[in-house]
Amino acid sequence: MMNKKDTKINRNDMLELTRRMTLSRNCFVRAAGAYIDDEGYIDDTFNVSFKNMSKHDQQVNLNLAKTIPFSKTNEQLKCYKFPEGDMAYDSxxxxxxxxxxxxxxxxxxxxxxxxxxxxxxxxxxDSSDKINRLQGQEFGIYIYHGIYDIPKKGSDHSEQWESEEIYSFLICVVAPVDKDYNAGTPKCGFIFPAFEERSAEPGKIDIFFEIPEYPDEGFLNRIIGQ
Incomplete structure (x- = not known):
């Protein structure tokens, strides 16, 4: 089986993104997703502009989204390459x-x-050596769309006024929810496209698992088709 995990993530790239994930410097435009029942079916959906949320809800969602880039780089959060030729209409x-x-x-x-x-x-x-922490319980899938205007850096690595690139990206967080749809600890998720050398890499995706020793293989396989 081909190992599609082939690139180390630069921790500084992730920290650069999180600096735009605060109430005063928020890069997120929209949040959408679904709540899944204990049988795996969609129970309810949501799709809302970030600016229309209350400050409290903005902070709750920022905290959820930041879980992914703030996680342990190259341990909980790893970079995977999409297989070549996988751009079928339903991929x-x-x-x-x-x-x-x-x-x-x-x-x-x-x-x-x-x-x-x-x-x-x-x-x-499930098997004796695999732990599936979402199957059979209610969970939420939270998807955030962010836009980061990447500033140029000078020879001394200080940020300049000029923009180098517009990075349009998604962060997905999957977490168990209670009866009021309050999210618990995120179990898996991703950043797409991968943010590599301060630039978008659309052929790669950074995938997160809370316990990297026991990844949710169904989630991983559905994304990259291992």
Whole structure:
């Protein structure tokens, strides 16, 4: 089986992103996703502009989103390469490309992504040496669309006024929820496209697992097709 995990993540790249994930410097435009019941079906969905949230809800969602880039780089958060030629009309890769480019305003695309991720999670097989922490319980899939205007850096690595690139990206967080849809500790998620050398790398994705020794293989396989 081909190992598609082939690139080390630069911790400084992740920290650079998180500096734009505060109430005063918020890079997120929109949040969308779904709540999944204990049988793996969508129970409810949401799609809201970040600016229309209360400050409290903004902070709650910022804290959830930051879990992914703040996690242990190259341990909990690892970079994977998409297989070549996987841009079929129904591939996760193509779906993520569309959502990251155009934002989360298309409810059908968001729902399709949530359905596919939920199916992957529910397909994970338990065994004595694998721990599946989401199958059989209610959980939420939270997807955030961010836009980061990457500043140029001078020879002394100080940030300049000029923009170097616009990084349009998605952060996905999957976490168990209680009866009031309050999220618990995130169990898995991703950043797409990968942020590599301060630039978007659309052929790669950074995938997070709370316990890297026991990844949710259904979630991983659904994304990169291992």
């Amino acid at each position: 996760i890769h193509k779906l993520l490309m569309a959502l990251s480019q155009y934002g989360l305003k298309d409810d059908l695309l968001v729902q399709t992504l949530c359905e596919q991720l939920a199916e992957g999670i529910c397909d994970t097989k």
